[in-house]
Amino acid sequence: MIKNKVDLKARFKANCIPTQADFEDLIESGINQLDDGVKRTPGDPLTIMAVGDTQELLSLSKSFDPKQPPAWKINLNPAPADAPANPGFNIANAGGESRLFIDEATGNVGIGNKMPKARLDVAGEMHIKGAIDVTGTISTMADINANGLINTKANIHADGVVEANVIVARDKVTAGGAVEANVISVRDKVIAGGAVEANVIIVRDKVTAGGAVEANVISVRDKVTADGAVEANVIIARDKVTAGGAVEANVITVKDKVIVGGAVEANVVSVKDKVIVGGAVEAKGVISTDGNIHAGGAIDANGLISTKVNIHADGAIDAKGLISTKGDIQADGNIQATGRVNIGVREANDRPPVKLDVHGTVYFEGGPIVSEFYSKQQGGYMNWNVNNGTGETTFINNSGRGPGGFMFYNYDGREAPLQPILPRYKKLLYLTADQSVDFFGDIRINGTVRVTSDLRIKKNLTSTNNVADLDILCNLQVTNYQHIDSQKTDNQPVKGLIAQQVEEVFPEAVLSKQEFVPDIYAAAENVTGAGNTVTFTMGKPHGLQNNNTLKLLTSSGEKEKVVTVTGEYSFTIEGQADEYKDALVYGKQVDDFKMLDYNRLFVLNISATQQLKIENEQLKAKNQILEAMLADFELRLSTIENLKN
Numbered sequence: 001m002i003k004n005k006v007d008l009k010a011r012f013k014a015n016c017i018p019t020q021a022d023f024e025d026l027i028e029s030g031i032n033q034l035d036d037g038v039k040r041t042p043g044d045p046l047t048i049m050a051v052g053d054t055q056e057l058l059s060l061s062k063s064f065d066p067k068q069p070p071a072w073k074i075n076l077n078p079a080p081a082d083a084p085a086n087p088g089f090n091i092a093n094a095g096g097e098s099r100l101f102i103d104e105a106t107g108n109v110g111i112g113n114k115m116p117k118a119r120l121d122v123a124g125e126m127h128i129k130g131a132i133d134v135t136g137t138i139s140t141m142a143d144i145n146a147n148g149l150i151n152t153k154a155n156i157h158a159d160g161v162v163e164a165n166v167i168v169a170r171d172k173v174t175a176g177g178a179v180e181a182n183v184i185s186v187r188d189k190v191i192a193g194g195a196v197e198a199n200v201i202i203v204r205d206k207v208t209a210g211g212a213v214e215a216n217v218i219s220v221r222d223k224v225t226a227d228g229a230v231e232a233n234v235i236i237a238r239d240k241v242t243a244g245g246a247v248e249a250n251v252i253t254v255k256d257k258v259i260v261g262g263a264v265e266a267n268v269v270s271v272k273d274k275v276i277v278g279g280a281v282e283a284k285g286v287i288s289t290d291g292n293i294h295a296g297g298a299i300d301a302n303g304l305i306s307t308k309v310n311i312h313a314d315g316a317i318d319a320k321g322l323i324s325t326k327g328d329i330q331a332d333g334n335i336q337a338t339g340r341v342n343i344g345v346r347e348a349n350d351r352p353p354v355k356l357d358v359h360g361t362v363y364f365e366g367g368p369i370v371s372e373f374y375s376k377q378q379g380g381y382m383n384w385n386v387n388n389g390t391g392e393t394t395f396i397n398n399s400g401r402g403p404g405g406f407m408f409y410n411y412d413g414r415e416a417p418l419q420p421i422l423p424r425y426k427k428l429l430y431l432t433a434d435q436s437v438d439f440f441g442d443i444r445i446n447g448t449v450r451v452t453s454d455l456r457i458k459k460n461l462t463s464t465n466n467v468a469d470l471d472i473l474c475n476l477q478v479t480n481y482q483h484i485d486s487q488k489t490d491n492q493p494v495k496g497l498i499a500q501q502v503e504e505v506f507p508e509a510v511l512s513k514q515e516f517v518p519d520i521y522a523a524a525e526n527v528t529g530a531g532n533t534v535t536f537t538m539g540k541p542h543g544l545q546n547n548n549t550l551k552l553l554t555s556s557g558e559k560e561k562v563v564t565v566t567g568e569y570s571f572t573i574e575g576q577a578d579e580y581k582d583a584l585v586y587g588k589q590v591d592d593f594k595m596l597d598y599n600r601l602f603v604l605n606i607s608a609t610q611q612l613k614i615e616n617e618q619l620k621a622k623n624q625i626l627e628a629m630l631a632d633f634e635l636r637l638s639t640i641e642n643l644k645n
Contacts, residue, residue, distance in 0.1 A: 003028075050076045054085070069094045076104075078114045086115055162192075179209075196226070213243070404433035451599075466611035473608040475505040476601075484518040485586075497601075499594030509600040515593030516551040516560075519543065520585045529577025536585065537570045544571055549589040554579060560589075 003025045011022040018026075031038055037049030050057040055077035059070035071094055078090040078098060087104040101110040110116035112123035167173060167181045178194035184201045193210040201207060201215045209226040218224060218232045225242040235241060235249045241258045252258060311317065408429040430438040480495055503510040526537040544550065544563050550573070552559045559580075561573035573580075 053077070054079050055087075088114075090114065406431040464607050466607050466614065469604050469607035470611040472506050473604055477501050484521050497596060499596050502596060502601075503594065506600070506604065509597045509604070511595045511597060512592045513595060514589060514591050516549075516589050517587045517593065519587040521587060523582075523584055524580075527577055527580050527583070529575075532574055532576070533572050534575045534577050534580055535566070535570060535572050536580075538585065539569075541568045542571060542585075544588060551586040551589070552580060553584040553586055555582060558586075559583075563588075 008022075008026055011018055011025075037051060039047040039049075048057055054075045056073065056075045058074040060072040060074075061070045062068065073092045073094075073096070075090050075092070077085045077087050078092065078101065079085045089102040089104070090098055091100045092098050098110065098112065098114045101114050101116065102108075103110070103116055106116075108116035108119055108121060110121045110123070113121050162173060162179045162181075167179070167184045167186070172189045172191065173179060173184070173186050174189070174191045179190060179192040179196045179198075181198050182200075184190060184196070184198045184203070186203050186205075188203075189206045189208065190196060190201070190203055191206070191208040196207060196209040196213045196215075198215050199217075201213070201218050201220075203220050203222075205220075206223040206225065207213060207218065207220055208223070209228065213224060213226040213228070213230045213232075215232050216234075218230070218235050218237075220237045222237070223240040223242065224230060224235065224237050225240070228243065230241060230243040230247045230249075232249050235247070235252050235254070237254045241247060241252065241254050247258065406429075407427065410426050410428050427440040429440070432438060476497060478495060479498055479501075480493055481498075482491055482493055499510050520538070520542055522538065522540070524536040525539045526535075528535045528537075542565075544565055546563070546565050548563050550561050550563050550571075552561065552573075556579070559575075561575065563571045563573055565571050
C-alpha cells in the first residue's frame with residue numbers, strides 16, 4: 001500500500017522493528033524505473049514510457065483523489081471514435097477531447113481535431129482582421145469573416161458565416177451559415193445553410209441557400225435553390241429556381257423549373273418545364289410553361305394559363321382567358337375561366353363543344369352550403385339539370401378495356417388500422433355490366449320491392465308439384481352459425497341455410513361464381529421484404545397452391561395478389577413489405593363460391609304452403625266426418641245406457 005513520508009518514518013524509527021508489510025509499503029511508495037516506466041540517467045533528460053492502446057504518457061491532476069479525473073492528458077496514439085488510431089502528440093482535456101494534436105507522419109497540426117487534413121486544421125472559429133488570400137482551399141467548421149477580399153483559386157468552405165465585400169472563387173463557396181457580400185463571383189457553386197445577400201450574384205453553376213437569396217441581379221447557368229425567399233429585379237437561370245419562401249421579381253426567365261414554398265409574384269413568368277409553388281402564383285400577364293404549374297395558394301392571371309402537363313392549386317384558379325392543359329387541373333378553391341376548360345384532352349377539336357372537357361379521373365370534395373336543399377356538410381353535392389334540358393340524367397359507362405359497371409366505395413378516414421385489420425375503403429354497391437346489383441351490406445327499403453311478372457313476357461308455363469315442393473322444403477336444414485369474416489355481421493349468431501346442403505335437395509336454387517373465401521383469415525406472424533418480393537410466414541398451414549389468387553386486407557384497401565408457395569407455412573407475393581406489415585390474410589379465390597337464390601326458395605315456400613293448405617282442408621273434412629261419427633256413437637251409447645236403467 002502506498003504510504004506518505006510521515007507514515008514511513010514512523011515505521012523506521014530507532015528501536016522499531018519493521019515488518020514485511022512495512023518494507024512492502026516502502027517499496028510500493030517509491031518509483032521503480034522498470035515497473036513504472038520512468039527513467040533518468042546522468043546526462044540524459046527524463047524519459048517516460050507510454051502505456052496502453054492509446055499510448056497514455058502523462059496525466060496532470062489537481063488532486064490524487066480517485067474520484068477527480070485528470071485535468072489534462074498527454075498521449076501518443078489517440079483513437080478517434082470513428083477512425084483508426086493515428087500516432088502523434090496529443091493534448092486532451094478531462095473529457096478526452098483533443099485540444100491540440102501534431103500528426104507524427106505528416107506534421108499536420110489539428111486544433112480540436114485528431115485527424116488534421118491540412119498543415120493547420122481548425123475545428124472551430126478563426127478570426128482574421130485582414131484579407132484571406134490563398135491558392136488552396138479555405139475550410140472551417142465555424143465562420144469566415146474578412147473586412148476586405150476573400151480570394152482563392154480553389155474552395156471556400158465554412159460551417160458558419162462567410163462575410164466579405166468581395167468573394168471571388170474559382171470553384172465553390174460553401175457555408176453552414178449566411179453568405180453576405182456586395183459582389184459574389186464564383187465559377188462553380190455557392191452553397192449556404194443560411195441566407196445569401198449581394199447586389200450582384202454571378203455563378204456558373206448553382207446558388208443553394210438554407211435561407212433567403214436577395215440580390216438586384218441573379219444570373220445562374222444552372223440552379224437557384226433557397227429554403228427561404230428569392231428576391232431580385234431579374235432572375236435568369238438556365239435550369240431551376242427553387243425556394244422555400246416566396247419568389248418576387250419583375251422578370252422570371254427559367255429554362256427548366258420554378259419550385260417555390262411560398263408565393264411567386266412577377267409581371268411575366270416564363271418557364272419551359274415546371275412551376276411548383278407552395279403559395280400563390282400571380283402574374284399581370286401570361287403564365288406559360290411546357291411542364292407543370294403547382295401552387296399551394298391561388299393561381300391568378302389576367303391572360304392565359306397554359307401548360308402541357310398539370311395545373312394544381314390549393315386555392316382558386318382564375319383566368320380571364322382560356323385554361324388549357326394536357327394533364328390534370330386540381331384546385332381546392334374555385335376554377336373560373338371566361339372560356340373553356342380543357343383537362344387532359346388529347347385533341348380538343350375532336351371533342352364535343354362543351355364548357356368542361358376532361359380526359360382522365362374526376363375527383364371532388366364538398367363542404368357546408370347553407371341553403372334550403374344543401375344545409376349539411378357532406379362529402380359532396382352533385383346537381384344536374386337545374387334550369388336546362390329535359391328528361392332524366394344519363395350515366396354512360398363505355399367500359400373501356402374492363403368489364404364495365406359502376407362500383408361505389410366508402411372511405412372511413414381512420415388514421416391508424418384497427419385490429420383485426422379492416423380496409424379503409426369498403427365496397428358498398430356494384431352495378432355490374434350483366435345488369436345485376438351486388439350489395440355489400442344490409443338492404444333497407446322504406447318502400448316496396450316490385451318485380452316484373454307479366455304473363456305476356458313468359459312461356460313454357462307448367463304447374464308445379466306442390467307435394468314435391470313440400471318435401472324439398474322439409475329437407476332443408478336451418479342452421480345456426482357465425483361468419484368467419486366478422487365484418488359481415490359483427491360476429492353475431494345467424495340462423496340460415498348452407499348453400500352446399502341446399503344444393504343436395506334443391507340445386508336450381510344454388511348459383512356458383514368466382515369469389516374469395518376467408519379460409520385463412522389471420523395476420524402473418526412475420527412479414528419481410530427483399531426487393532419487390534414480400535414473404536409471409538403464417539402461424540398455421542395456409543393450404544395455398546402456386547398461382548392461387550389471394551385477398552389481403554390492408555389499411556389502404558383490399559389487395560388481390562398471385563402467390564408463390566415457399567413452404568407449408570410461408571408464401572410470397574409481389575410488392576413492398578411496408579404495405580403489408582399490418583395486413584390480414586383473408587383467403588384464396590375459388591371458382592365455385594356458392595350463393596342462394598332466395599327468390600326460388602320464397603316461391604318454393606309458397607308452393608309448399610299451398611300444399612299444406614290442401615292437406616289442411618282434407619284434414620278438416622276428415623275431422624268433420626269423424627266428429628259426426630263420434631256424435632252418433634255418443635247418442636247410441638246414451639240410448640243403450642237409458643235402456644239398461
